[in-house]
Amino acid sequence: MTFEDLKEKLTDGASREVSPNRGSSVPQDAAIPLERTSIADWRRANDIDPSKQIRITKVSHMRYQHEDLDEITRFLRDFGMSVAKKTDSQRWYRGYGSDQYVYYAEQGPNKFLGGTFEVESYADLEKASLLPNAGRIEKLDDAPGGGYLLTLTDPEGFPVNLIYGQEAAQPGSMPEILTTNYEAEKPRVARFQRFKPGPAAVHKLGHFGLCVQNFEAQVEFYTRNFNLVPSDFLYVPDESSEKGRKDVALFAHIDRGSDYVDHHTFFMSTNTSSHVHHCSFEVHDFDTQNLGHEWLASKGYKNVWGVGRHILGSQLFDYWWDTSGNMIEHYADGDLVNDETPVGWGAAGDESLAVWGPEVPKWFLD
Numbered sequence: 323m324t325f326e327d328l329k330e331k332l333t334d335g336a337s338r339e340v341s342p343n344r345g346s347s348v349p350q351d352a353a354i355p356l357e358r359t360s361i362a363d364w365r366r367a368n369d370i371d372p373s374k375q376i377r378i379t380k381v382s383h384m385r386y387q388h389e390d391l392d393e394i395t396r397f398l399r400d401f402g403m404s405v406a407k408k409t410d411s412q413r414w415y416r417g418y419g420s421d422q423y424v425y426y427a428e429q430g431p432n433k434f435l436g437g438t439f440e441v442e443s444y445a446d447l448e449k450a451s452l453l454p455n456a457g458r459i460e461k462l463d464d465a466p467g468g469g470y471l472l473t474l475t476d477p478e479g480f481p482v483n484l485i486y487g488q489e490a491a492q493p494g495s496m497p498e499i500l501t502t503n504y505e506a507e508k509p510r511v512a513r514f515q516r517f518k519p520g521p522a523a524v525h526k527l528g529h530f531g532l533c534v535q536n537f538e539a540q541v542e543f544y545t546r547n548f549n550l551v552p553s554d555f556l557y558v559p560d561e562s563s564e565k566g567r568k569d570v571a572l573f574a575h576i577d578r579g580s581d582y583v584d585h586h587t588f589f590m591s592t593n594t595s596s597h598v599h600h601c602s603f604e605v606h607d608f609d610t611q612n613l614g615h616e617w618l619a620s621k622g623y624k625n626v627w628g629v630g631r632h633i634l635g636s637q638l639f640d641y642w643w644d645t646s647g648n649m650i651e652h653y654a655d656g657d658l659v660n661d662e663t664p665v666g667w668g669a670a671g672d673e674s675l676a677v678w679g680p681e682v683p684k685w686f687l688d
Contacts, residue, residue: 350663354554358664361551361577368545375549376450377442378576381527381587382485384601385426385435388646394427397645400621402524402605402614402652406466406491414466417524417603418494422467424527424603432646434598436473436481437530437588439548439576443486447472450484453547467491477539478596480532497523497606522605522614522652531589531599533687540590541572549577553585553659554634556670570670571687573634575659585635585657591687599687600641600649604656608638611654615640627686630679634668639679 365372388394391413395405403415406423414423428435441447447459447470456474462485469488473481501510534540544550556571573586591599605611615629626649628640637653644650668674672682 350659354664354666355668357667360664361661364552364665368542370546372549372577376446376484376547378439378484378548378550379442379578380440380576381529382421382438382440382488383424383426383527384437384530385481385483386428386646386648387430387433387435388427389430389432390645391427391429393645397623398425398427400521400618400623401642401644401650402521402603409464412464416466416491417526418496419526420490420493421526422465422488422491424524426465432648434481434648436483437527437601438471438483438485440488441484441486444470447484447486450474450547462488476543478534478536480596480598497610500607500609517609517613519613519617521617522610524652525604525606528584528602528604528653528656529587529589530601531591533591533593533595533597533599535593535596537570537572537590537592541569544574544588544590550574550588551577552665553663554666554668556668556674558670569667577661579661582658582660585659593688598648600651602637602639602651602653605652605654607654611638611640611652614652618642627683628679630676633674633677639676 359367386394391408391411395408395413395415398415399405403417403425406414406416408414411429413427415425415427416423426435426438441450450456450472451459453474457472459470459472462469462471465488467488467490470486472484474484476482500515501513503510532540545552551574552572553575554573555569557567557569559566560568570592572588572590574588574590575583575585576587589599605614612629615625619625623645624643626641626643628651629638630640631638635657637656639651639653641649641651675682675686
């Protein structure tokens with residue numbers, strides 16, 4: 323390039339106005355990468371028979387072991403949960419939704435005890451009891467709402483909990499859906515926005531994520547045995563592969579047919595070690611989330627990442643370390659999908675994680 327060419331290029335660049343940012347709620351066909359397939363075709367390609375699967379209805383609650391129950395209780399209250407029931411060695415924490423509890427903790431050395439899925443029927447528990455490394459079906463006499471619980475382990479040793487027969491709780495009051503004034507539409511007349519500082523009240527458990535060593539085997543286990551289907555895969559280059567790349571992360575949702583569900587209930591990412599990555603709980607809106615973020619910061623808790631907005635799933639996010647060293651997230655405004663939503667593939671990388679927010683920690687997916 324000559325000096326005159328460079329001068330012309332710089333001059334043209336300086337004369338052009340920078341395009342302002344803009345947001346759009348676009349149809350899923352416009353948002354999902356062009357490389358895609360239908361859920362039905364993906365299942366056929368992987369020889370998956372839905373009629374043989376254990377039918378999950380939703381993600382119910384998380385289960386952890388903590389050395390100091392009083393300490394984790396203070397944190398979870400500041401995070402936005404309330405104590406539903408407690409004993410000397412156990413705690414159940416709830417949100418304001420219809421779940422009896424969204425988080426269970428028991429006394430003991432810090433340990434991940436697994437995420438918990440609600441299933442359609444007792445027969446699903448019986449079907450699950452036939453899987454390798456499945457425990458016995460236990461009646462939950464002491465837990466709020468009762469029900470039956472079965473725990474099995476996946477190929478990498480993560481506990482998988484299944485619950486059935488739990489009575490629904492009476493939901494708490496829903497936060498107000500605020501009226502917003504825009505530049506051309508101003509419906510909020512003679513009404514002022516006011517807020518009360520405090521924790522971001524948790525509504526429900528939304529999803530949890532695992533870091534795994536044998537990604538293909540784990541995907542096979544969860545998508546073959548349960549009605550979990552991919553929303554999105556992320557991949558990295560791999561010259562040894564036939565396609566020149568390999569999948570390294572999965573965002574999966576519960577297949578409920580035409581009913582709309584959260585973009586992902588379950589997340590997995592390839593790693594050199596097997597460990598839980600995080601669990602995530604829904605809150606009301608952006609103001610709620612930011613006020614909760616400030617509340618946790620004022621209490622001296624350690625922020626991991628956020629507030630920001632994800633790309634896959636679109637959620638507003640903020641991640642924190644709890645007092646036992648586990649990562650936990652608030653989210654709001656997530657995408658909804660159903661059986662008509664294609665499975666998408668995209669390149670993995672920091673740029674695929676968020677459209678705005680603080681810089682992602684380099685170790686975030688470690």
